[in-house]
Amino acid sequence: MSKGADSKAKTVAAAAALFRRRGYNGTGLHDILSAGGSPRGSLYFHFPKGKEEIGAAALSLAGDGVREAIAAAADASRSAVAFVTGIIRVMSANLESSNFSEGCPIATTALETAANSEVLRAAASNAFRSWEDEIRIGLERFGIKPKRAALTSPAILGVLEGALLLSRTHRSLEPMNRAEATVRLLLAPGAAA
Amino acid sequence: MSKGADSKAKTVAAAAALFRRRGYNGTGLHDILSAGGSPRGSLYFHFPKGKEEIGAAALSLAGDGVREAIAAAADASRSAVAFVTGIIRVMSANLESSNFSEGCPIATTALETAANSEVLRAAASNAFRSWEDEIRIGLERFGIKPKRAALTSPAILGVLEGALLLSRTHRSLEPMNRAEATVRLLLAPGAAA
Amino acid sequence: MSKGADSKAKTVAAAAALFRRRGYNGTGLHDILSAGGSPRGSLYFHFPKGKEEIGAAALSLAGDGVREAIAAAADASRSAVAFVTGIIRVMSANLESSNFSEGCPIATTALETAANSEVLRAAASNAFRSWEDEIRIGLERFGIKPKRAALTSPAILGVLEGALLLSRTHRSLEPMNRAEATVRLLLAPGAAA
Amino acid sequence: MSKGADSKAKTVAAAAALFRRRGYNGTGLHDILSAGGSPRGSLYFHFPKGKEEIGAAALSLAGDGVREAIAAAADASRSAVAFVTGIIRVMSANLESSNFSEGCPIATTALETAANSEVLRAAASNAFRSWEDEIRIGLERFGIKPKRAALTSPAILGVLEGALLLSRTHRSLEPMNRAEATVRLLLAPGAAA
DNA sequence: ACCCGCGGGACGGCCCGTTATT
């Protein structure tokens, strides 16, 4: 049981890592299984709906991971700006340490499957929504009014995602740095948001 | 000659359209060929390097298309804000009319191949860079100083890409609308960018 | 289990038969599968390394078959000359009954792949070596001294292979008959070998 | 005209070289054309029957080359044994210098196509026959009686072909050396052959 | 009249995601 759960969790974790680097369609079940060390035949025992179910689980796992990282950034910060730039810097560090292989763990799969799998699209949507929520909560914690936080948090997420995409494509942290400037602007006292 | 160029161009156009909707790995050569009306065998004549070469050509074509659209938006506008919101609205219209199937024609392929194909990564990078340039040129045309335009244009592109990703994932134009607000802020007189 | 082994064995047997007649490169996986009655997908399960692995298995099977035929010829003979001419006559009979389609089951594949696949070259080499050994053992059984048997057996094999090649090419048993004369000479009392 | 003939001859020469190393089915028209420096489209102008016609021409060319080499060996020798061992040594040298890639230029194609193409089988048959003839002529020149020469020459060719096959497969000159001993025996004064 | 760029289906081998069977 714990062994089964372990095996399942390992598989999902392996899938999440591979989807992040190679995308959903670029990752074979074979790769996931061998990376996770699980046997072949049990896959459809744990995931009766097949690859799509693994994908949804991986999206969920990755979504939770980032959400927790956002919460941790909030805990470690003393201002809204520090909070948000903290998030950006963690992402930048991931990008750099992985040679620009590890960007957003959701985006690639989200784009690949948005038009083809409602299940995966929804899973990606939930993940993004949870990040937005977490950012909003963090902003409120640092004194940003709920109304403004609700408007700014999706904007911040958008800026962040755009920067991750461009950084990965250009193999440069420059878009991440620009994103930092943009979010500062979004959080500036006078900004109408 | 014209027939040959036609056939090749049709294939690339079909590829670009399919990559936009389903991504690179999600699109089979078979689909591209039948969509373009070309037979299998000619493909290897026109694209000796195979799918990767088609991908690069499709990325280049799509890049040019958007670049021209940006230039057209500049021609049709009377202010920097109108110019940039014009771009966003065209993209929003594409999104909506295609039932959120047609977002950025580069982003999906860029993310899928950034870590696996230097050729495709570079092609995507060039496309993004050309948009950034075109935006910068447009901004300068409306009186934004070169220095500021050079800093703001990549930020605008980042905001736009992030919004396209989120809109597609959420099947909602709301992120696009938020992006409009963000770029207004970026272009506001007092913004340090 | 027995079914699995059966299916695999059938595939290998079909492959060996086809490689013998049409060679390795002239035989498609499709032909092998349909001849063996196996479905497509199982192939990669049984032979993860693909066609090369099937080729090696087929070479090994064919090698064993001939080795056993040589051993049987030894059992059925009362002299070294009778033993070796017995081998030749069996081969001649195969050639004739198959309308010169079935010659050496190793030679064609050996020549096709000697320079391209170390795996297949080695498999062919092993097969030939096993025949040579079996011939040597047979010769010793009929009183040929080990030293001489060790020198004569490869010579006999060479003569036999050359004759099989020429007979197939000329569609005539004449080279096989000449080979019989040559091996008699090799086994003649006074021959220095 | 001379250009055309040149191009055609180059193509055939390239084909012969490639067929020798990789066999007939293992060699693509593409390889032949690019090795020969010829354009694609003209191929069916020069060889209306396609690959088979190229194959026949290549077999003929290679056959002539070896026949001439046999004649040259006869010219350079003073005895029947020296003549035949001279042939063997040239072949051994080819084998060794090409890392066992260049054995008999006919055998591989002969075996691959014996059962599938009457045209190619006949071309190979002719080549072998011409070698046999040339050997017979050489033997007669050194005093071997016509009757014996006619019986011994095919035997020698068989021994030689068998040795070439085994040497290539084992990547060893040992079968060639054994072949030398065998032909000495065939040419020994007392041999009934 | 000779040549060849360009195009055309058909498989080539491989591997995909999935399912009976136990």
Next chain:
DNA sequence: AATAACGGGCCGTCCCGCGGGT
């Protein structure tokens, strides 16, 4: 819970002609 299959589809490349340049 996992072994042993299963078709289908992947991309690449095969060998081959049409129609237009020279």
